[in-house]
Amino acid sequence: MNLRSLHKTSAIVVAAFACLHLANHLVSLSGVPAHIAFMESARHIYRQPVVETLLLSCVAFQVGSGLWLVLRGWRQRRGAVAWLQALSGFVIAGFLLIHVGAVLYARGVLDLDTNFYFSSAGFHVWPFPLFFVPYYFLAVLALFTHIGCAFFWRMQPASLRARRWVLALPMLVGTVISSLLVLSLAGKIQPVEVPAKYKATYTGFFTSAP
Numbered sequence: 001m002n003l004r005s006l007h008k009t010s011a012i013v014v015a016a017f018a019c020l021h022l023a024n025h026l027v028s029l030s031g032v033p034a035h036i037a038f039m040e041s042a043r044h045i046y047r048q049p050v051v052e053t054l055l056l057s058c059v060a061f062q063v064g065s066g067l068w069l070v071l072r073g074w075r076q077r078r079g080a081v082a083w084l085q086a087l088s089g090f091v092i093a094g095f096l097l098i099h100v101g102a103v104l105y106a107r108g109v110l111d112l113d114t115n116f117y118f119s120s121a122g123f124h125v126w127p128f129p130l131f132f133v134p135y136y137f138l139a140v141l142a143l144f145t146h147i148g149c150a151f152f153w154r155m156q157p158a159s160l161r162a163r164r165w166v167l168a169l170p171m172l173v174g175t176v177i178s179s180l181l182v183l184s185l186a187g188k189i190q191p192v193e194v195p196a197k198y199k200a201t202y203t204g205f206f207t208s209a210p
């Protein structure tokens, strides 16, 4: 098995978790308690030591192998879709490094329950929304774009028109899902009252909560 095949195989594990994870975040549209209840059930699966070790190893491998593949093929890369695939891969890699690092730090060092409020806090302390709105929006959009690019190459014998559709459709779905998740985290869809201990992780920087 070469590096590209291993990258695709570990992508299946990361994508399976991402489906469960994004479904969990979409549940927040019907209220934060529903989101937290869903997460507590889902954690019985992905927080099992064997599952979590496999997931975090696949995430680490995905980021490392993805960056290596982009850099290795830099000079051969031709055309808009090839560049879109590389760019979305870069965004996902950067996001995963920050995101998983932050989750593990909050859990292990700050002793926080990394539930909805953990992600939402950054949307409720100015000026951090300037970072968190594009951060979450672009990460989810990049994930769907990257998957669309993979479909585009897989459909190789089909017409260019059909292949453009299998790329555009996930991007469209990604835009809708990203927008809903960001609006939900910002408390624009349902009421969100972030507990002070989550906001406190930001207020110490250079501002106080609004």
Ligand code: HEM
Pocket (backbone or CB within 6 Å): 014, 015, 017, 018, 021, 025, 039, 043, 046, 052, 055, 056, 059, 096, 099, 100, 103, 113, 114, 115, 116, 118, 119, 136, 139, 140, 143, 181, 182, 185
């Ligand atoms: C709006 C988008 C997202 C939000 C708000 C978000 C939020 C969170 C939260 C709150 C946790 C902690 C979960 C827990 O404690 O059980 C978490 C963990 C994690 N997230 Fe995300 N996430 C988002 C998107 C993504 C995406 C697109 C990926 C890519 C696959 C991802 C990968 C992970 C991973 C690998 C973990 C660590 C799981 C663990 O070991 O506990 N997240 N995220």
